[in-house]
Amino acid sequence: MQNPAEAMQDLTKQMGWLNEMFGQEFFAQMQQAGVSRPRPNQAPGGSMPSAQPNAPPLEIYVTETEVVVSAILPGLASPGNVAISLTSPNELVLEAVIQPPPSTEPATVLLRERFMGYCHRLLTLPAPVLNTGARVRFADGILAIHLQRADTGNGGGVALLHVNHP
Amino acid sequence: MTKPPGRFPSGREPTGAVGPPVDLLRTGDSLVLMISLPGLRPGDFRISLVGDRQIHVEGTAQYRHPVPQENLALAERPYGAFTRTIPLPLPVRSQGAAVDFRDGVLTARFPLQLQRIPLHWDETEGSPYAEPR
Secondary structure, eight states: OOOHHHHHHHHHHHHHHHHHHHHHHHHHHHHHTTOOOOOOOOOTTOOSOOOOTTOOOEEEEEOSSEEEEEEEOTTOOOGGGEEEEEEETTEEEEEEEEOOOOOSSOOEEEEEOSOOEEEEEEEEOSSOEEEEEEEEEEETTEEEEEEEESSTTSGGGOOOOOOOOO | OOOOSSOOTTOSOTTTSOOSOEEEEEETTEEEEEEEOTTOOGGGEEEEEETTTEEEEEEEEOOOOSSOGGGOSEEOOOOEEEEEEEEOSSOBOSTTOEEEEETTEEEEEEEBOOOOOOOOOOOOTTOTTSOOO
């Protein structure tokens, strides 16, 4: 007989793959039919895609001098619609508002799948960064945030994930 | 860190169904289609009108960061081929269509192919369809 803890881990992993395979549209339709979306465990560092409905997908990589966060924000119309904050050298908050494009004529919505409105992510960075400011670039719907590393010169480019012990 | 390849943000595997998210609006005599294609460049995708009631969009999301993909500390954006066919609720024509691609959003406007006919309301007294006086 399988260990119950192992069985739960297997089930969680399988639900994670279901979530991965079918994506948001499928579960949005299932929710309308009364079936809720499975919520997979999120491994440290975010190995699974974001399971939050109003959280933009991200990519993060580290260079010798920078931590770069790329946020997928198609339709972001203005730099004033983005706010980036640090809660600590290792934790960043990204907030953005995606507004519908301005239109001079009335429109009837026949289908709405694209995300609109407020979205945010609270994420742990793979290396500590300085709070002196970030270089930001928005192109082709991707917001690239370049943060200066606070540990430049240490570790030969190896990023360490800060872990808080209780 | 591993991730199943080839799925565009909203969707399932490229064969069969949903790819990038879509908004569809009717404004006046046009149908406006907006498709989120973040990170793509105009040469990465193609959009076509199939008959007068289907839009087909296909392309490939290319990886363009300056570090190898396996070195990403967080990888939530899928890459690879995608395809989506969007059935239109109303027939359109390609003549007069306009396409714009900005900030990762493709906007395509198609004139509707409809011939509106005049309506003659029943004027019988008490009829719910009598024209208002």
